[in-house]
Amino acid sequence: MGLLDGLLGNATEVDVADVENELLPILGDMEKVERAFKVVRDMYVFTSGRLILIDKQGLTGKKVDYLSLPYRSISSFSVETAGHFDLDAELKMWVSGRHEPVIKELKKGSDMVGIQKLLANKILK
Secondary structure (H helix, E strand, O other): OOHHHHHOOOEEEOOHHHHHHHHOOOOOOOOOEEEEEEEOOEEEEEEOOEEEEEEEEOOOOOEEEEEEEEHHHEEEEEEEOOOOOOOEEEEEEEEOOOOOOEEEEEEOOOOHHHHHHHHHHHHOO
8 A cells, every 4th residue: 555545545455364363352253354445554344244444543553443333234335436537436334323424435446346245245135
């Protein structure tokens, strides 16, 4: 991931095995990481059972906020792909109990079709 992408808030896909090792203490017994994206220090991780939004706070990043969204709580989602002059794509998810959607930016070239398919398979069960 380029520093400029990170500063602009664009996410890049990261290695699933590395993320799974890092999150092993908080993952369920049978839970597996399927996709993961990183923006500077923050990440959002698609597992077999939920979406985990990880917000590292402060200068050192030692304080971490984990927001866990079970797929069953995602009522709908929207994907806006990157255009010719657009540098990024956007993923919006509406979650029950929240008034505003959860919005994530992905850099151009991210597998938006794969993300849509993963979400569709998880929330349309």
